[in-house]
Amino acid sequence: MSSAARIHWRSFKWAAWLGWEMDSNWTEPWLFMVYSVIKPIAGAFILVLMYTVFALIGQFRDPDLFSYIYVGNAFFIFVGNTLFGTFQVIQSDREWYQTLRYTYISPISYYTYIVGRAASKVAVAALAVVITLAFGALALGVRFEINLAQLPIFAAAFVLGLFCLVSIGICLAGISFMTAKHTHGLAEGIPGIFYVFCGVLFPLTALPEWAQSVGRGIPLTYWFDLTRRLLLPPNTISTGLGFFNDYEILALLLASSLIFFLMSIGIFKLGEFLARRAGKIDMTTSY
Amino acid sequence: MSTATATSRIPHRVKLNLQAIVGRAYPRVIGANREPSWIFFEAILPLLGIAAYVFIYKALATRALGVILTPTPSAPYGMCGPNPCVDAAQQALFQANSIANTNALIATVVLGGAMVAFWLNVLWSMASQLYWEKEIGNLQLYMMAPMSRMALLGGMAIGGMFMTSVRAITTLVVGILVFTVTLQLGNPLLLLGVFFVTLIALYGMGMMLASLYLLWGREAFNLSALLEEPIFFSSGFYFPVGGFARFGTVGGAMLAFATAIPATLGLDAMRQIIVPGSPSLPIPIPWSQGAYLTPDLEFGLLLVLAVMFLFLARYTLAYLEKLARREGRLTSRHQ
Numbered sequence: 001m002s003s004a005a006r007i008h009w010r011s012f013k014w015a016a017w018l019g020w021e022m023d024s025n026w027t028e029p030w031l032f033m034v035y036s037v038i039k040p041i042a043g044a045f046i047l048v049l050m051y052t053v054f055a056l057i058g059q060f061r062d063p064d065l066f067s068y069i070y071v072g073n074a075f076f077i078f079v080g081n082t083l084f085g086t087f088q089v090i091q092s093d094r095e096w097y098q099t100l101r102y103t104y105i106s107p108i109s110y111y112t113y114i115v116g117r118a119a120s121k122v123a124v125a126a127l128a129v130v131i132t133l134a135f136g137a138l139a140l141g142v143r144f145e146i147n148l149a150q151l152p153i154f155a156a157a158f159v160l161g162l163f164c165l166v167s168i169g170i171c172l173a174g175i176s177f178m179t180a181k182h183t184h185g186l187a188e189g190i191p192g193i194f195y196v197f198c199g200v201l202f203p204l205t206a207l208p209e210w211a212q213s214v215g216r217g218i219p220l221t222y223w224f225d226l227t228r229r230l231l232l233p234p235n236t237i238s239t240g241l242g243f244f245n246d247y248e249i250l251a252l253l254l255a256s257s258l259i260f261f262l263m264s265i266g267i268f269k270l271g272e273f274l275a276r277r278a279g280k281i282d283m284t285t286s287y
Numbered sequence: 288m289s290t291a292t293a294t295s296r297i298p299h300r301v302k303l304n305l306q307a308i309v310g311r312a313y314p315r316v317i318g319a320n321r322e323p324s325w326i327f328f329e330a331i332l333p334l335l336g337i338a339a340y341v342f343i344y345k346a347l348a349t350r351a352l353g354v355i356l357t358p359t360p361s362a363p364y365g366m367c368g369p370n371p372c373v374d375a376a377q378q379a380l381f382q383a384n385s386i387a388n389t390n391a392l393i394a395t396v397v398l399g400g401a402m403v404a405f406w407l408n409v410l411w412s413m414a415s416q417l418y419w420e421k422e423i424g425n426l427q428l429y430m431m432a433p434m435s436r437m438a439l440l441g442g443m444a445i446g447g448m449f450m451t452s453v454r455a456i457t458t459l460v461v462g463i464l465v466f467t468v469t470l471q472l473g474n475p476l477l478l479l480g481v482f483f484v485t486l487i488a489l490y491g492m493g494m495m496l497a498s499l500y501l502l503w504g505r506e507a508f509n510l511s512a513l514l515e516e517p518i519f520f521s522s523g524f525y526f527p528v529g530g531f532a533r534f535g536t537v538g539g540a541m542l543a544f545a546t547a548i549p550a551t552l553g554l555d556a557m558r559q560i561i562v563p564g565s566p567s568l569p570i571p572i573p574w575s576q577g578a579y580l581t582p583d584l585e586f587g588l589l590l591v592l593a594v595m596f597l598f599l600a601r602y603t604l605a606y607l608e609k610l611a612r613r614e615g616r617l618t619s620r621h622q
Contacts (some may be wrong), residue, residue: 026509035513042516044527050343050392053530057388057567060351061366070344096422163329189332195339202339202346283425285318 004278011108014117018115019085023120033127040077040128041135047073048140063233065202067142071228073198074132078125079165079220080191085121086169087186089114090176092283111268114173115166122162124265145233153246154230157253165259170264174271178278180285194220202250204240212240219256224248307434315412315446329404330454334461337400340525341393341466348389354375355381387564389487394527394562397462399524399554401455405489406518406550408451410511413493416443417501426501428523430611436604440497444490471563477582478560484589487551492549498603502610522551527558529568529579542570549592556585 012285018237024032042086047069049217051287055061093100104110136142172190179186197207197215204212215221226249239248293614314432351400355365355378362371364378372378421425429439472478522528522545533547545551555570557580569579580588 035509038513039516042520046516046520047343049520049523049530050340050526051347051570052533054344054347054388054392056530056533057383057392058347058351059348060354060385062347062350065347065350076412093370166482179328186332190327191333191337192337196335196342200339200340200442204549206346206349215528 002286005135008109008112011112012116015113017030017121017189019089019117020120020123023124036124037128037131040074040080040125041132043077044070044132044136056172057245063143064237066140067136067232068203068228068235068237071133071202071231072137072175072224074129074136074198075126075224075227077124077132078162078196079194081121081125081128081164082118082165083169083172083190085118086114087172087176088175091116094181095284098282098284104281110272111170111265114170116165118169122166128258142277143233144155144231145281150230150246153250154227155210156224157226157250160183160253161220161227164219164223164253164260167257167260169263171260171267174264174268177271177275177281180268194218197221198224199223199239199241205238217256219253219260225249227252237281240278289369303434304438307432307438308445312446312449313317313442315443316449323449325452326436326453329450330457333400333404333454334458337396337403337458337462338371340396340400341462344396345394346391349485349555351385352382355385366613373393388567389449391567393466394468394470395465395523395527395554395558396525397459397468398561399460399556400520401522402449402485402550402554403459404454404458405448405520406522406524407515408447408512409493409496412447412450413440413443413490414496414500415511417497417505422495430608436608437601440494440600440604444494446519448486448490458568469563470561472561474582477562477586478557481553481556481560481582481586481589481597485549488549488589488593488596490551491593491600494600495603497597498600500608501607518550521545522548523554524550527568529570530557532568533573539573546570546588549576549589549596552580552585552589553593555580556582556589580591582612 026032037161051069052065064201089102092099103113133142133144137144142173168190170185176186196219197211198218200220201213204215222241225239226246230250244252324444325505355372359365364372364375365381366372367377367381372381415425419428424541429436432439459514462561463470503510521541523530528542528545528551531542534541552570569581570585572578
């Protein structure tokens, strides 16, 4: 390992440890685990009740669409946690702990530090996703059909999906350098973009044509589609991406993830530069 | 101090507390306007999450209508529920019902989306605020100031309501226009009454939680994060909460818990008032077969909740103040 790589690894490792401690040391580990999975599971329950209420009122059952919604929502836990885990670092360190100025001037890559801080949230999200999927299979009758031969594609798609999410999170962190205390608006709103345009909870074909085009430009659309193809049995839902095979979807995911990675570097550097020039690196906006 | 002197000081105290309310509301209203980026982050972006929920109902409706309208050899008039439609008239009836139900559910989402703004504001800008003030060093100044702490929290609440109303109104207007939701305004007075009493009860709850969060420290602060999705779920922000009643004892227990949160009753009452048609899945009254909570009844219950939460807020504040004096650790940061 080169010395630069070693420095990055060390920054990542300690930032991940710090993130874990900051997230979890306020309580016992078991309580923290419960706390970490209740939110996403409640989110899944909202969808379960929405579907149930529709089925009750309209006397209509659609197990294919329910499975589509459920699995999409389960994997969306990664989106919320990873994005929030990255961009909130700027605002929590700057406004809450007021330590950003010290970390920022230390001889580390701040980009790597943020990625490290997000790592604990990604790990907790993974646990919540597993629990949500298991609950769906055991209690709600969601049918999974996994072909072992396709596991390498699933693993590759999974890694690329997370890579892409971290890149988008870093883009937002770059923007956060310049904005006031809007963590909650960002946390709620940015995942909302992906919620709507990436076919997470409903097929892309439910959107107007222009919105489908937006969705096809976001890498997460391909990640969700491929993940569902690999986990669920064939169904009657028209996703609007049926003309791509699995490998083509993976290639699209790879290409768009690389584009977002390069964008993350550019936007982060720009945000940093503008914040330094405007003297906003350590501002507080606590109204 | 003589009675006359104490009485003569009332106007001064009222003025002082009114000034405190205005003083604490001011930074929320003016400060927010000095940082206009919040409109994008707090009012525009959250619309997308609401849109996602609307599209779920739309996707379900499209599939349901497809089943109703698609003839098959075994069901020449499509399917009406689990059975084939008997004739074209029944098919048309099911189609009309499906469209009306979808409108009602989308209206529920739009209304819930507007009220989410207030709930988040209560959690993050009321309940967590005193803890936040402690962390940034303002709390000791508040505790030393001569006004009532209730006035301080009241100012926070009024400022928060103003900021949040912008988001709520944006959600409502955009929701109605973009998703072409049909609403009715049969009883505007009751609607306004329910809305404002719900807000008073919600913010009263926030004032109470503000003191409790301060006492519980970091653990309580994490409670705010925990009270988002689980409350959106239990209070029926995106579906008629009466749906829980179909889940037996567990559902009944969930409903009982949910009705202690003002948003649940407020949302259900407003939904019943403004969504056309008979209420779908209202909250049943367990001891009376076939009866359900009407908006008038929910208004009365909300009044009780509002008074109760304001009383509890005052009590917990007094307790907090006593504890602060006794233990002297109220302003210690990061505890």
